[in-house]
Amino acid sequence: MTPMERRASASLASIFALRMLGLFMVLPVFALEARKYPGGDDPALLGLAMGMYGLTQALLQLPFGMASDRFGRKRVIALGLIIFALGSFWAAAADDLTGLLVGRSLQGAGAISAAVTAFLADLTRDSVRTKAMTLLGVSIGLVFALSLVVSPVLVGAIGLTGLFQVTGGLALIGVAVVVWGVPAELAPKVASPRGGFKQVLTHWGLLRLNLGVFVLNAVQLAMWVPVPAMLVQAGLPKADHWQVYLPAVLGSFALMGGVFALERRGQLKKVFLFAIALLALVQVGLFVESLATAQLWPLAALMFAFFCAFNVLEATLPSLASRMAPTEVRGTAIGVFNTLQSLGLFVGGWLGGVLVKGFGSPMLFLGALAVLLLWWVVALFMQMPQPNAPLQPHA
Numbered sequence: 499m500t501p502m503e504r505r506a507s508a509s510l511a512s513i514f515a516l517r518m519l520g521l522f523m524v525l526p527v528f529a530l531e532a533r534k535y536p537g538g539d540d541p542a543l544l545g546l547a548m549g550m551y552g553l554t555q556a557l558l559q560l561p562f563g564m565a566s567d568r569f570g571r572k573r574v575i576a577l578g579l580i581i582f583a584l585g586s587f588w589a590a591a592a593d594d595l596t597g598l599l600v601g602r603s604l605q606g607a608g609a610i611s612a613a614v615t616a617f618l619a620d621l622t623r624d625s626v627r628t629k630a631m632t633l634l635g636v637s638i639g640l641v642f643a644l645s646l647v648v649s650p651v652l653v654g655a656i657g658l659t660g661l662f663q664v665t666g667g668l669a670l671i672g673v674a675v676v677v678w679g680v681p682a683e684l685a686p687k688v689a690s691p692r693g694g695f696k697q698v699l700t701h702w703g704l705l706r707l708n709l710g711v712f713v714l715n716a717v718q719l720a721m722w723v724p725v726p727a728m729l730v731q732a733g734l735p736k737a738d739h740w741q742v743y744l745p746a747v748l749g750s751f752a753l754m755g756g757v758f759a760l761e762r763r764g765q766l767k768k769v770f771l772f773a774i775a776l777l778a779l780v781q782v783g784l785f786v787e788s789l790a791t792a793q794l795w796p797l798a799a800l801m802f803a804f805f806c807a808f809n810v811l812e813a814t815l816p817s818l819a820s821r822m823a824p825t826e827v828r829g830t831a832i833g834v835f836n837t838l839q840s841l842g843l844f845v846g847g848w849l850g851g852v853l854v855k856g857f858g859s860p861m862l863f864l865g866a867l868a869v870l871l872l873w874w875v876v877a878l879f880m881q882m883p884q885p886n887a888p889l890q891p892h893a
Contacts, residue, residue, distance in 0.1 A: 499622075499626050499629070499630070502621065502681055503621060503622050503623070503626060503630065505681055506617075506618060506621035506622065506630075506680070506681050507618065507622070507630045507633045507634075508633070509675055509679040509680045509681070510614055510617060510618050510634070510680060511633045511634050511636075511637035512637065512672075512675055512679070513575065513579070513610075513614060513672045513675050513676060513680070514614060514634050514637055514638055515637040515638065515640070515641045516668045516669065516671055516672040516675070517579065517582060517610070517668065517669055517672055518637075518638050518641055518642070519641040519644065519645055519665075519668055520586065520661070520662075520664060520665025520666070520668045520669065521551075521605075521665065522641060522642045522645035522646075522649075523645040523648065523649045523652065523661050523664065523665070524649075524658070524661050524662065524665065525548075525645075525722060527649055527650065527653045527658070527661075527736065528547075528548055528658070529544060529548065529722065529723060529726055529727070530726060530736055531653060531657070531658040532544055532547060532548075532595060532598060532658065535592070535593070535594050535595045535598065536593075536594040536595065537594055537595035537596065538595050540595075540855075541723070541851045541854050541855040542848075542851045542852050542855045543595055543599075543851070544595070544723075544851055545723055545847045545848050545849075545850050545851015545852065545854070545855075546599065546847065546848050546851060547595055547598050547599040547602055548602070548719070548722070548723070548847040548851070549719060549843055549844040549845070549846060549847020549848045549850075549851075550599050550602045550603050550606065550844065550847075550848075551602040551603070551605050551606040551840075551843065551844075551847075552606060552715070552719070552840045552841060552842065552843025552844030552845070552846070552847060553603070553606065553840070553841070553844035553848075554603045554604070554605075554606030554607045554609070554840075555606040555607075555609045555611070555836070555837075555839075555840030555843065555844075556606075556837050556838070556839075556840035556841035556843075556844055557609075557837075558606070558607055558609040559609045559611060559612045559833050559834075559836035559837040559839070559840055560612070560830070560833035560834055560836075560837045561609075561833070562574055562578060562609045562610060562612055562613055562833060563612030563613060563616060563829040563830055563831075563832055563833020563834070563836065564695075564829060564830050564833055565613075565829075566612070566613035566616055566617070566829040566833075567616075567827065567828070567829035567830060570683055571613050571614075571616060571617035571620070571683055571829075572617075572676055572677075572680065572683065574610065574613045575610045575613050575614055575617070575676050575680075576673050576676045576677065577608075578608040578609055578610035578613065579608060579610060579669045579670070579672045579673045579676065580608070580669075580670075580673060581604065581607050581608035582604075582605050582607075582608030582610075582666075582669045583608075583665075583666040583667075583669035583670050583673075584604055584666075585601050585602070585603070585604025585605035585606070585607065585608065585666075586601065586605055586662045586663070586665040586666030586669060587601075587662070587663065587666045588600060588601035588604050589601025589602060589604075589605065589662040590659045590660070590662035590663045590666065591659075592659075601662065605665075606840065608669070609836070609840065611832075611836040611839065611840075612829060612832040612833040612835070612836040612837075613829065614634075615631075615634075615816050615819075615820060615832045615835075615836070616820070616828050616829040616832045616833075617680070617683075618630055618631070618634070618820075619820035619821075619823075619828055619832070620683070620828070621681060624821050624883075627817045627820060627821055630817075631813050631814075631816050631817040631820075632813040632817075634813075634816075636751060638812070642743075642747055643743070643744050643747040643748055646739065646740035646743040646744050646747070647740045647744060649661070649740075650736060650737040650738075650739070650740065651737075652664070654737070695827075695830060697824065697827060698823070698827055698830055698831045698834050699834070701822065701823075701831075703818075703822045703880065703881060703883075704819060704822055704823065704831055704834070704835070706876055706877060706879075706880045707815055707818055707819045707822070707835060707880075708819075708834060708835055708838040709838070709873060709876055710774075710811070710815055710873055710876075710877060711815050711816075711819075711835060711836075711838050711839040711842065712838040712839065712841060712842040712845075713842065713869050713870060713872075713873045714777075714808070714811055714812070714815070714839075714842065714873075715839050715840075715842030715843045715846060716842035716843070716845045716846035716849070716866075716869070717777065717781070717846060717866045717869065717870060718804075718808060718846065719842070719843050719846030719847045719850065720846040720847070720849060720850030720853075720862055720865075720866060721784070721804075721846075721850070721866070722847075722850075723847070723850035723851055723854050723862070724788065724850075724854055724859040724862060725784070725797075725801075726739065728784075728787065728788065728792040728797060728859070729742060729792070729794070729797060731791060731792045732791075732792040732793055732794040732797055733794060734794055742794075742797065742798045742801055743801060745798075745802070746798065746801040746802040746804070746805045747805050749802055749805075749806075750802065750805040750806040750808075750809050751809065753806055753809070753810065766814065766882055767880065767882050769810060769814075770810075770811070770814060770877060770880075771874060771877060771878065773806075773807040773810040773811050774807070774811070774870060774873055774874045774877060775874060776803055776806065776807040777804065777807045777808070777811075777870050778867055778870040778871055778874065779803070780800050780803050780804045780807070781863045781864075781866045781867040781870060782863075782867060783796065783799075783800045783803075784797075784800055784859075784863045785860050785863035785864060785867070787800070788858070788859040788860045788863060789860055815835075816832070816835065818882070818883065819831065819832055819835045820832060821883040822883050849865075850862055853865060
């Protein structure tokens with residue numbers, strides 16, 4: 499990477515990290531802590547409150563992405579972080595589950611993922627794009643690991659209200675990073691050309707990636723409805739859940755260097771398909787564990803396998819989307835991509851709660867297995883893009 503590419507990757511990764519740290523600190527304890535609020539005894543409503551963040555993100559990712567093509571990435575990212583902070587403070591002030599749901603909705607309205615990803619794609623060459631996207635993924639993974647350690651401690655000291663207040667503060671720090679830390683944009687942004695939106699929606703490669711990111715995020719959020727309770731059932735108190743999550747997340751990072759090596763050898767598609775298959779096998783294992791009293795060591799092994807597959811896919815999917823997308827509509831294309839990503843979060847949280855309430859955890863894991871197998875078949879026919887020429891001054 500060039501110095502500018504390293505600075506762009508580090509600063510934009512830090513924005514993602516600050517935003518996601520707050521979200522991740524809430525995620526492992528939300529299903530348990532939100533039960534204490536009026537209305538929290540309804541699993542379906544609980545899942546809706548957890549996933550509502552994803553619905554509003556899904557509705558606004560595309561407008562934010564298109565706006566970043568027209569008005570500039572920095573302005574859109576800063577605005578989104580401010581909206582996200584306002585939603586966090588609203589959730590902190592909530593005194594029932596409905597208030598939490600509204601706060602989560604506002605958090606999702608700060609839909610900056612498309613603009614950040616497009617900005618990073620603007621500032622990096624295709625040959626180092628996966629590495630740059632992996633830095634985003636690694637930053638998210640590291641703050642996730644950190645959140646697993648500090649979340650139980652913080653929620654015991656300041657409660658769910660305090661966690662949301664911290665989340666809002668971290669988002670405001672992210673605004674400062676946008677203003678003073680991120681490199682300048684390479685060229686003024688212009689409106690997408692006529693027909694650009696249609697061009698994105700009829701691109702078969704992008705459509706396959708959009709389906710994949712939807713399935714990936716729906717499955718991962720749906721899992722967070724039953725998995726914390728399964729760990730408690732296995733004898734691990736919620737304050738100690740980090741003892742399973744942290745080694746799993748950190749251990750999975752060791753595989754990422756191998757992914758870069760295989761990509762250079764033209765083997766990325768095989769890695770991609772293997773990761774989807776591994777996620778499917780994890781669902782089989784969780785289904786078996788959910789049929790009786792869950793056991794701790796099998797759950798720990800399944801979490802490690804899950805994070806290995808999830809981290810690979812979380813890094814490669816946006817990299818592939820940015821490389822397949824035409825440059826002049828990159829923000830729009832990634833906006834559509836992140837819309838499906840956010841919609842997957844909403845559907846996973848909501849449908850996960852519905853399935854657990856109506857049919858139990860085993861049915862949730864069987865449903866996740868079915869959609870992962872569908873994704874594997876669709877991905878089987880995907881063509882991997884080839885690296886392009888070095889980055890031009892106004893790419």
